[in-house]
Amino acid sequence: MVTLKELHKFAVEEAVKVDPRDDETIDKLLDRRKEKYEDMDEGPEKKRFDKDRLDNPYDDTKVLYGGDREISKVAVGVDVETQDLVLIDRLNERGSGISGAISHHPEGRGLANLHEVMKMQVDTLEQVGVSISQAEAIVRGRVDEVRRGVHSGNHPRSVRTAELLDLPYACFHTVADNHVNNYLESYVEEKDPERISDLLEVLLEIPEYEWALEYDLGPTIFNGDKKNRVGKVAYDMTGGTELSKKRLEKMAQSGVNTIIAMHMSKDQVKEAGKQNINVVAAGHISSDSIGLNLLLDKMVSEFDIDVVELSGFKRVSRL
Ligand SMILES: [Fe+2]
Ligand SMILES: [Fe+2]
Structure with missing residues (x-):
């Protein structure tokens, strides 16, 4: 049996292996975060700091509810939002036995921090030949725009739905897109x-x-x-x-x-x-499905889980 937290950890590790950045760049990013966290003054920001960020470089890939629960049948969708969580609960009333839900597109804290993963595009631009200073200037301006743009969203909504339905819930975004x-x-x-x-x-x-x-x-x-x-x-x-x-x-x-x-x-x-x-x-939906499928192929090979496709996701196995 595997918990949602373990699935998340596995997805992060697999995404690092296919990340456009090298391991050293990612390690440095995590080291900088650790230093910053240690230097934080005691107070509300430190108290509420998402400690997952110290080991997971993908801020749009989060366990949102029920990380310690065991998962045997997982519903996977491109967008798993409030209505999809209610659908899952309805399916479970009919006996589907779904024990957790994974959304590709970020939700909750994962969406509020979407701008953070955009910084990796400095590296992808550099890889196609754009100079580092140009790439940094392009990315920096847009990161701030996205940060302000997502700030107004009702991010607790779907997470609260999962809590009320008591359904383990996560979002796996860049970990799939890297694939x-x-x-x-x-x-x-x-x-x-x-x-x-x-x-x-x-x-x-x-x-x-x-x-x-x-x-x-x-x-x-x-x-x-x-x-x-x-x-x-x-x-x-x-x-x-x-x-x-x-x-x-x-x-x-x-x-x-x-x-x-x-x-x-x-x-x-x-x-x-x-x-x-x-x-x-x-x-869009087809490419997102490819990313999820490649990651799920690894997940089902490693853990005993069944996948239910919904919300635009098309399961194709390459095993
Ligand atoms: Fe995607
Ligand atoms: Fe997408």
Whole structure:
């Protein structure tokens, strides 16, 4: 048997293995947090400090309720919010026997701190050739914008629902997104598509993207032409949420020709047009499903758990 806390710890460890940053960068980040925590004055901030942050670099990946409870059947969804928790409780009334819920998109404290994981995008930008000072400037401004943006949310709502229903609850965000980012990077590099049309074709060989066609949500071109050459690719699948459109000019200057993203906002697509960067939107819910599936494959191999799919999540096993 495994507890929700143990599943969470396992997910964090596996995500570090496929993180775009190296281990040393992550260790340094955790060391800095520990020092800061030790230097904190006694008071309400220290009392309420989330000690999970001292070992877990992913602030959008949290146990939200019932960490010590044993999990045998877990409901997994892209968005598990109040209504989905009520659905799970309804299913349990009919005898489903679900013992816990995992949301991909962050909830509770995980959403309130989403901006923190965006800092890893300094590293992903640097990896495609953007200089560190430019990358830091782009990321810093956007982190603060997201921090202010999420501050108004009703984050205790879904957590309180889980408490009232007494249903163990967690969110696994960047830990899953790291998996899809890493997977797509090796997959596309290996297939080495020449034109955007070839890229779309190889993406459709991935079962989750083929499944997305059922909803007309398959991989699609947001900017560029299917005859364009793919060239140097940047992967936009992890790191919390989208950066500002300023990144695109810097990416173009560093030689990026194509971005493969889960999705992209209107402003960014417009800027990609100006910068002549091809944008392939692989699909949001399907890409999130790939990340969750890769992580779940590891989880079910290690622990005796069953998975129930809901809220947009499509389970595909690669075992
Ligand atoms: Fe995601
Ligand atoms: Fe997502």
